[in-house]
Amino acid sequence: MHKKNFIVLFLLLITANTVFSxxxxxxxxxxxTTEEISVSARDRIIIKTQDFPEGTTEVVYRITLLDKNQQMAGSLVSVLKAIPDPTGISQGSAGAVFILSKISGDDKCKYAxxxxxxxxxxxKENGKTxxxxxxxxxxxxxxxxxxxxxxSACMQSNSGNLWFGFESKNWIMNQKIIxxxxxxxxxxxxRGWTIENRKxxxxxxxxxxxxxxxxNSDDFCVCILDKIQSKYTFKEFQKLLAVERAKAFKDFGNSCFGESSLSKSVYDDLRKQAAVLAKQAKQGEAIVKLTTIINDGKATSLDYNSIGSSYVLTKQYGKAIKFLKEGEKLDDTELLIKLNLAHAYLLNDNYASAKAIYKKYQxxxxxxxxxxTQKIxxxxxxFKKAGIVSNNFERVLKLMDK
Incomplete structure (x- = not known):
């Protein structure tokens, strides 16, 4: 019973391996290509293979010399049916022993x-190899x-064919070569997706x-490539109008962006970049990063606080107030937004509105x-370090002491 189960399992493993390969x-x-050639004594002959189909990465060939009345026992195609992929045949003649013809004649030839x-x-003209x-x-x-x-250098030219040259070593009789x-x-x-085309x-x-x-956009772009390869052959994709190709890129891009963790990581990266830029006093560049997040509809209340702070530090108080109020709508309990809003009012000569906020959360x-108070x-x-000064700073600090 155990032996029978083992045999069944073994056969299943072989079948699975064949299918996957x-x-x-x-x-x-x-x-x-299957050619039976008659080579005259001491002659040379050239045989061109059939055109290789697009996507050919390897070939296996077999050469057999037969005597006059000999016949092949089986074709190379039939032998390869039992070999699911080329890895079953190692490179070179030593690894191809078991696909050799089981019979051959006494004649021999050289080939290139x-x-x-x-x-x-x-x-063919000069015999030089x-x-x-x-x-x-x-x-x-x-x-x-x-x-x-x-x-193999033979396959690296991508010529679509190979040419076999045979030279008979029989000085008297014709040779029969398969x-x-x-x-x-x-x-x-x-499907035409070569390395160059994929790149x-x-x-x-x-x-x-x-x-x-x-x-790092590698995973994102590979995802788009996979979707394009699945839907189109390379020739089909090339035949699309420019506007159709652009739409395909956009649609597949949105799909890849939405179906993975890429979306979150992209905006997290933008936030980190904006924070670094802000610390380096590159507020304008930080604003660009944060604007992208906001325009894409992915902003949190803290994103609005960050852009509001950058606008304050670049003396764009009206814009600061606008974005900080948007942040309030998302989270009315976030005191960092409240404080930056008070600063924006103060520096925009609206002391009354600023004072009300400063006192409310004191x-x-x-x-x-x-x-x-410490944060103020x-x-x-x-602000002073950034060159932003106001006589109202002291008024606010005194207000906090009351």
Missing amino acids: QKDGYWDKTRA VFSSAELAVKY DDACLVQDTPVSKDAKRLSTEK LEVVPWVDNKLS AIIDQCKTSNLAQKMT SQNVTDSLSW KQDFAA
Whole structure:
């Protein structure tokens, strides 16, 4: 019983692994190359593969020389059905042993692989392999290899084809050569989303207004890229009108912004930046950061207090009063807003309104450890340091002593 359960579990694991592997790509048997070639004695011949489909990242090829009456036992395509992805075949001929043909003849040949027709033609004319991306200089009766864009120069040119050059080592008889080439197609890349194309989308995203609000916009832009890749092939996206592409960016951007924690982190970053700028006496730049939060409808009462304080320190008292009153609507109990509003009235020559506020909250604390009067003294000192002076400062301090 235990043995039977183990076998079932083992088969399930194999099946699951196969399914997951195949999600990333597939062997394209419809674009596979299968050529039976007859090479004359001491001759050279060039064979061009079928066009590789867009998204081809690897190919597996097999070369088999057969005697006159021999037939292939099975195709390379049929062998690859049992191999869910190229990782099942390690790079080089040693790792491709088990995809070799089970039979071969006595004849042997040399071969070379070229990444362009021009280089292949030169080889046919002079037999030199200097320009080949792969050379098999020792005559073989059968061979098989895996070539990838990561490790093989043959695949890095993205030419869409390979050219195989064969040289017969039989001095008398013709040779019968079977060439089989099967491409592996990456699902994402098959939709045209190459590294360069994906990078172009990321770069464009980083120039957007939303991205520029973020300290680090990588996750946000990757989210947009994923949504674009899911909905469009690269060619489809390129065919959109400029206004349609802009709308796609905006819609996907809003979706990514809303469905994650990005929104909160963006505005938290803006608040931190504004606080740092305010401490550096860069009140104008702090106001810009806080205005973004307010215009986006994400402001808290303390954001209104912060921008009100910056407006006071830049002597824009009317604006300070306006924003501080907006903050009051959100939280009428926040004494920091009340105090800054009193300061704005005072410096805007409205002593009566300022006095009423100063007296009303005189006995309270603005924080758990800072009294209303202590905070007034701190603020007046900060105003003087910023070059803001008023004869009413002393009047207010005397008022607090009563």
